[in-house]
Amino acid sequence: MSLTYGEIKSQYSALQQTYDYMLKNRTAITDFFHSQGKRSVTFIGCGSSYTLSESAAFSVRLRTGIPASALAGGDLLLNAEAYSSLLSDTLLIAPSRSGSTSEIVESVRLLKLSGEAPVMAISCVVDSALSEFADFALSLPWAFDHSVCQTRTVTNLYTANLMIAAFLGHDESVLADIAVAIAQGEAYMERFESAIREASDYGWTNAVLLADGELNGLAAEGAIALTEIAKVQAHAFHVLDVRHGPMVTVGPETLVIAHLTGAGSEHQRKLMQDIRARGAKIIAFGDAAAKISEHHVDLAIMTESQLNRPVQGIPFLFIPQIVALCSAERQGIDPDKPDGLTAWVKL
Numbered sequence: 140m141s142l143t144y145g146e147i148k149s150q151y152s153a154l155q156q157t158y159d160y161m162l163k164n165r166t167a168i169t170d171f172f173h174s175q176g177k178r179s180v181t182f183i184g185c186g187s188s189y190t191l192s193e194s195a196a197f198s199v200r201l202r203t204g205i206p207a208s209a210l211a212g213g214d215l216l217l218n219a220e221a222y223s224s225l226l227s228d229t230l231l232i233a234p235s236r237s238g239s240t241s242e243i244v245e246s247v248r249l250l251k252l253s254g255e256a257p258v259m260a261i262s263c264v265v266d267s268a269l270s271e272f273a274d275f276a277l278s279l280p281w282a283f284d285h286s287v288c289q290t291r292t293v294t295n296l297y298t299a300n301l302m303i304a305a306f307l308g309h310d311e312s313v314l315a316d317i318a319v320a321i322a323q324g325e326a327y328m329e330r331f332e333s334a335i336r337e338a339s340d341y342g343w344t345n346a347v348l349l350a351d352g353e354l355n356g357l358a359a360e361g362a363i364a365l366t367e368i369a370k371v372q373a374h375a376f377h378v379l380d381v382r383h384g385p386m387v388t389v390g391p392e393t394l395v396i397a398h399l400t401g402a403g404s405e406h407q408r409k410l411m412q413d414i415r416a417r418g419a420k421i422i423a424f425g426d427a428a429a430k431i432s433e434h435h436v437d438l439a440i441m442t443e444s445q446l447n448r449p450v451q452g453i454p455f456l457f458i459p460q461i462v463a464l465c466s467a468e469r470q471g472i473d474p475d476k477p478d479g480l481t482a483w484v485k486l
Contacts, residue, residue: 142286143368143474147460150291151324153282154453157295158321161302162314164277168259169306171275175257177230179206183215185242187289187360188234188296194356195234195300198449201353202308212242219249226250231258232303234296236289238267247272261299263292286475288367290460293360294453301353301449316450323443327454331440332461338422338438339462340469343394346373347419348459349381350398353449361396361459368474369466373459379406381414391418396462397436398455400448401428411435424458426451 161168180199182192192209199207208225215222231250233243238260247258251272260273263283270276282295298317305313346365348358358375365373376385378397389395395414399407411421412435423436426446431439442454467474 141464141474143288143290144464146284146286146291147457147464148328150282150294150457151321151328153279153291153295154298154321154324156281157279157298158302158317160279161277161299165306168275168277168303171259172230172307175230175274177228177257179208179225179229180232181225181229181256182207182209182232182234182300183212183243183246184209184234185212185240187293187363188212188236188240188243190356190360190363191234191293191297191300192232192356193359194297194353194449194452195232195304197353197356198301198304199307201449202304202310202313205307212240212246215246216242216249219246226256229256231256232261232300233258233269233273234261234300235267235269236263236284236292236296238262238264238269244268244272261296263295288364288463288474290364290456293364294456297357297452297456301452313447313450316444316447317453319444320442320446320450320453324454327442328457331457334438335422335440335458335461336465338420339394339465341420342392343420343466344371344392345388346371346394346396346459346462347381347385347389348373348375348396349378350375350455351378351400354398354452354455357452357456358396358398361456364459365463365466368463368472369470370472370478371466379410382410386413386417389414389417389419393417393419394462395419395421396458397421397423398451399423399425399429399431401425401430404430408432408435422458422462424451424455 184192196207196209257274284292350358362373421436
C-alpha cells in the first residue's frame, strides 16, 4: 500500500480531530478576528493551499458578508506593492501544510516588517516557520501528509477554513453538517471506492473537473492532484462554463468529474448528455437532494444525507484523489514520489 493511499484513507479520522480542535478554539478564533477590527479577509496560499484559499474566501463572503479574497503566495511576494490597497485594512489567513513554503513565509515576514496586516496561520506542523510570524496560529499535526502530494492535508485544511467562516457567520447548520459528513465518511469511502476505481479504469488521458461556488476551488485542487499524482492533464471549470470553449477538449479520452446540485437540474442534465455524446465518461457527485440520474452519467455518487453545499466538498475531494491514485497505479507511477516535485518549495 502506498503512503498516499494510507493518507487518503485516514483523512476522516484526522478530520474528527480537526473538528474537535477547531470547536475547542472557536472563541479564541472569533475573539482574535474581532479584536483586529479589519474590514476584509485575505487568504494566501501556494498550489493546493491557494485553491483552498479561493474556496475559503468564497465561504467567508457567503457566510459573513465580509469582503474576502485570495492571493497566490508567489504573486504576493513579487507584487506586494501593487496590492497595498487590498492589504491596508485586511486580516491575512494563511493555510499551509508545512508552514515552510518560501513564498508564504517570506511574504508574511515582509508584511509583518512593514506593519501591513495581522496574520492567522493554519499549518499541519507545530511551531512552523510561518507560525513564528503569525499573530494567531492554529496547528493540525494529525493532518500532515508525509507523501509529496497532499490529500488528507487538503481535506483537513479545507474543513478548518470552512469552520472559521461558519464561526464568523454564526452558521450552525454548516458546523452540524460537517459533523454529519465526518461521521459518515468511513462508510462513504467503503461504499464508493471500488466503483470509482472501476469507472476510471480505462485509457483516459485528460480530465475535466466541474463545480460551482465554494467547490470550484476544490475542483481546481482535484485537477492538481490528478496532475501531480498521475501526470495527466487536468483542468477545472464552473459547471456550465465548460460550454464556453473548454468543451473542445472533451472527447473519448476525457474523464469528467462533476459536482451537481439540486438546482438547475435540467441544465445540468442536458450538459451531461452533451458531454457523453462527445464520448467522455462522467463521474457525477452530489448530496441526497441532487437526484442524479444514472441514465445520464457513468457513475452517480450521492451522500447518505443532504448536506450544505460547501460541506459536500469534504466527500467530493475523495473522488479525484482515488481517481489519481488509480491512474498512477495503472501507469506504474509511484504516487509517493512524483518526478520533479518536492513536498514544499524552498526558493
